[in-house]
Amino acid sequence: MPQPSITIPFVFETLSFPPPLLYHKPFYSTIFLLCWKGQFWKGETFYRMNHIKIYQQSSVPYQNTELVLEGPVPPEQLRRYTMHPDLDAFRRPKEQFEALVEIAGLPEGRIILARHEEVIVGYVTFHYPDELERWSEGGMLDLIELGAIEVANAYRGLGLGKKLIRLAFEDGQLENVITFTTEYYWHWDLESSGLTVWQYRDMMEKLMKSVDMVWFATDDPEICSHPANCLMVRIGKNVPLSSVELFDRVRFRQRFMY
Template sequence: MEHIKTYNAKELKTPQGTIIVEGPLSGEKVASFEFHKDLVAFRQPHQQHKAISEIADLPEGRIIVARHHNTIIGYVTFLYPDPLERWSEAKLENMIELGAIEVIPQFRGCAVGKNLLQVSMMDDAMQDYIIITTEYYWHWDLKGTGLNVWEYRKIMEKMMNAGGLEWFATDDPEISSHPANCLMVRIGKRVDNESIQRFDRIRFMNRFMY
């Protein structure tokens, strides 16, 4: 499958200043920006900066960033599902995972996450993909936000809805291990039925075991 990436951008005015939301960017471009020290959700900022620069150059990889002047203050990643996760077993070239979305505390509540997803979906090529994201409550910044799991889940779901992702049922053990965890999916308009059926079989792998 040919991975077409079309650059899009928009300006977002916030009480903290105007930011640019843009992408998908090349690894070189991502590396050329500063990376805010508060982007610590997944690993140390310098390591995460390097990781997303590398994802940007993968054939299917997509990095959309939100930057204030020359500093990345938020980003979202899209790439093939982790080989260790059940989603990779579908062996679908037209399925990518929204792997990480992060915004620094200073810009939270300014609709940055929502805009990162909207800019991601401006690219018409996204209509060729099944896009999934797995939400686990243990990745959420409950301490930093002061929200409980259900309040955070509601905000997360609303943000994903802005990118056209909707809640889908699954029997995946990790997702099923806590009721706040969830699978969210966006099926592009040009995705064929066979791909959808293969994806559905992966969503429910235990249905014939009873």
């Protein structure tokens, strides 16, 4: 009888000394771990997250040619490409390109992109939440943020956003993590899209639901500042209950109110 395959979310290594300290946030009394670039040290045991990265590629017809969708793309490959000048929603294209290269080089970082020949026309980023945001306060190894989605204006209407996100979840690559995204209306391109706030919110919600991300409640002040803002979450099949419970405590600081 064949044995079921099991994805091991953590790798354990024994060290005789602690790794360099990046930050230490004992937000909850049950957490006494030192976090270092997605790795934990407790006593003499080093806990390292097993980030599964399996390169995927597909194509989409475009005019008389095709667009290549691929990822996770390593930084050395990414540097061979250039950014489309319309990809400026977050910062100037050159600066955003350097940010993508940096993310691609992180142990947990993932860049899934669409390119027209050697020009990047769309991308999705995955990485650990920023250390200054509440989502990092639990020090969770298995909490990954879907950080940015951007598609150049001339390439919209092809369903690239949905295709890129789906590509990221191929072959169960993110089944050992909780993936979340925070949607804020002030980041949305309402002017170019011609959509109202609520139409754009509906579009983003449908986009996230294409990979089984669902709306989660939170008392985060930024999300609560406008009813169109939302938190969308996908809990992988191999995520332990302890991580789900810790994430619940991260998203609710004022638990007694709920």
